[in-house]
Each structure stands twice: as structure tokens, then as C-alpha cells.
Amino acid sequence: MTHSRLGLLIEKPGFLSLIQDAGRRGVMHLGLATGGAMDRHAWAWANYLLGNCFGAAALEITFGQVEFVSQLSTSIAITGAEVTVTVNGASQPLWATLSLKAGDRVALSAPRAGLRSYLAVAGGFSVAVGLGNSCATLHREKTGGLHRDGQPLKAGDLLPCESQSQNPPLQRQVPIDWIPDYREALILDVIMGAQIERFPSSSLECFFTQLYTLSPQSDRMGARLNGPALEVFGERLISEGISLGAVQVPANGLPIILLNDRQTIGGYPKLGAVTPRSLDALAQRQPGSQLQFRPVVLYEAQRREKAFLNFFNKTL
Numbered sequence: 001m002t003h004s005r006l007g008l009l010i011e012k013p014g015f016l017s018l019i020q021d022a023g024r025r026g027v028m029h030l031g032l033a034t035g036g037a038m039d040r041h042a043w044a045w046a047n048y049l050l051g052n053c054f055g056a057a058a059l060e061i062t063f064g065q066v067e068f069v070s071q072l073s074t075s076i077a078i079t080g081a082e083v084t085v086t087v088n089g090a091s092q093p094l095w096a097t098l099s100l101k102a103g104d105r106v107a108l109s110a111p112r113a114g115l116r117s118y119l120a121v122a123g124g125f126s127v128a129v130g131l132g133n134s135c136a137t138l139h140r141e142k143t144g145g146l147h148r149d150g151q152p153l154k155a156g157d158l159l160p161c162e163s164q165s166q167n168p169p170l171q172r173q174v175p176i177d178w179i180p181d182y183r184e185a186l187i188l189d190v191i192m193g194a195q196i197e198r199f200p201s202s203s204l205e206c207f208f209t210q211l212y213t214l215s216p217q218s219d220r221m222g223a224r225l226n227g228p229a230l231e232v233f234g235e236r237l238i239s240e241g242i243s244l245g246a247v248q249v250p251a252n253g254l255p256i257i258l259l260n261d262r263q264t265i266g267g268y269p270k271l272g273a274v275t276p277r278s279l280d281a282l283a284q285r286q287p288g289s290q291l292q293f294r295p296v297v298l299y300e301a302q303r304r305e306k307a308f309l310n311f312f313n314k315t316l
Contacts, residue, residue: 007160008076008121010153012067014108017153019125019145022055024132028241028264035136035144036260038220038283039116040276041180042080044312046120049077049097049172054312056124057135059159061117067107070100072163075122079174081114081284082182096173114182114284126160138261140221182284186291188257190247191298193272195237199249203230207271208293212255216287220261222248223282225291229253232269239265245274257282275301277308 010017020043023036037043037060047056064083075097078085085092086107092098100106108117127135130148137145137152144150146157153159196204212227230253242248246258248268257274258266274282275296285291 005126005158005160006071006163007125007158008068008070008106010066010068010157010159011155012065012107013153013155013157014061014064014066016062017066018060018062018137018139019057019127019153019159020060020136021057021134023136023260024134024144027132030131031264032131032141032143033138033261033264034132034244035134035138037118038260039080039118039280040308041280042116042284043118043120044308045095045174045178046077046079046118047124048312049079049095049174050075050120050122051170052120052122052124054309056120057127058118058120058125059153061108061119062115064108064110064117066117066119067105068159070104070106071102071158072161073099073101074161074164075099075170076106077120077172078108078117079120080117081111083111083114083117084109093173095179097171111286115286116283121159121161122164123162126162140261180281180284182281186281186285186289188278188282188291188293189275189296189301190272190278190293191275191301192295193246193270195269196271198233198269199271200231200233203232204271206230207255208295211290211292214285214287214289214291218287220259222259222262223257225255225257227254230255230271234269236267237269239267242266242270243273245276245279247271247274259283275304277301277304 020037023034079095129135139150142150206228210228212225215224215226217224248256250268
């Protein structure tokens, strides 16, 4: 396969590797999902280490096992899941900048902890944007991605980027306090919703005190949970818009946390919404992981999100 541009040539695409940015905005009224990086913490740090603007496209790698060859001199950063990264067979650090030369071969192992890795390149990947001024890959809608068809990367794909050989590479790493431990107990913050009156006190007590397990049927649309079923009053609602992180309770009583590629409307009662910062942690848990919930006030969730956006919109 021949390419007119240079970049990172994918030899082994892994289980699921997707081009993702901050997601599409202003398109849900058209029935289109937002998409975007599932773990914004790891994704944002990968770009930040390289001096890329907030929102730059990066590669979201699920379950690792990716190999590629750099066709040019550049710098990359790999954050997220605890994988082994090698350049030409030599182990390299995560959550830090790595300098590449033309011909360097990079490989990622399967994760020992966590689920998704984020690979960013200096200057960002040169991928065309579409609806919502985004290149986020949405397979279900066949939009976004490298070829704007919603498909994951495959062997032979080239991720185009610019050479950085004119500038000396900057060596940066994330402070240890900012690197999450994906093995620690997962407690998700939840903002109570407007339909809370549909859930009896016994259901709320159960929801906030019992353990749930992440189902293997979870995906980028929603995190399906196994555990105690919740009782709900009343019939299904008239379909309405669904926010990111909404905790929807269908007829079987088992909660579903709706995620980036969720449907835009739905009629099941919603207990509340998991906060964006907690969704980052959820995105790194493999099927079978246990989790719990705790209520938080809207102000606290807004404060944390504002702090996140203010920090990553700065330039190093």
C-alpha cells in the first residue's frame, strides 16, 4: 500500500483502535451521538504533554496489542491503561513524551490494569473533521475516523502527522499524583436526577450501598451493570434527550450508565447522572470489575469539571 503523506503506519491495529477527539457538539438534535474520548483524563494528558491544543485528535486503543512504524521524526505520548510500550524492543515509560525517528517500531502489550490507552503525536494527527467540527469515530453511525466512515483502524492504515525534526524534542512526564491507579476500588459520583421520585427509598438505599459488577455486554454506548435490581414506580416516560453519564433503569431493574456513543433519546426512568470525572475512571475498568455509587451535589461536579477544563486549556 502506498501513501502520499508520512506518519505512523499501523501494522497491527489491536482489538479496537479509534481516532477520537473531544467529540461532536451541536448535533444531538439530528439524532447523532457525541462520541469522543472515553477517558478524557488520559486523553487530555497525552495531548498536553506534547503541547497540543485541547481537543486534538488522538488514538484510543482498547485492550492494547498495537504495533506501528514511524515514517518520520516526531514525539508521541502514551497514557491510560498499564501496558508495556517498546520502541525497537526497548521498554519505554508511560505518561511521558517519547522521541521517535523514521523507521522506529513501537509496540503496545495487552494491559495489566486499565482498558484504554491514548496515543497522541506532536502537532496532532492530520485527520479531516466532519459533523460537529470533529473527527470522532462512531462506528454505529458510520461517521468520523481516519476515512470518515466510522471504521476502526486496520493494518496498513497511515495516521498522517507532521515531522518535528526541526525542533529539539521536549522531555515531559505527568506527575505521579496525577496518574490514576486502575486497580483501586471504583466509587462513582452521581448527581441526582429530576426523576428521582420514581425510585422508592429502598431502591435508592440499595443503589448507594450495594456493589455492582460491570457486564461484558458494556461498550462505548453504555456500561451495563449486574447486581441488585431496582424497583421503579410508574410506566415508561415519553422519550427525552439523554445526557452523558445518565443512569437509566430499564424494565429488568439493572442500571445502565449511558456513555459517549449513547442513543440521543430514551424513555426509561433515569435515577441521575455519573459525573464526567467519574466516567474517566469507569472507562478504564474491564468487564467483571466491581463498583459502587455515592451521591454528590451539582455544584461539586461543576467545580471539578471547571478545574479540569481550566487546567488542560492552558499551554505548557
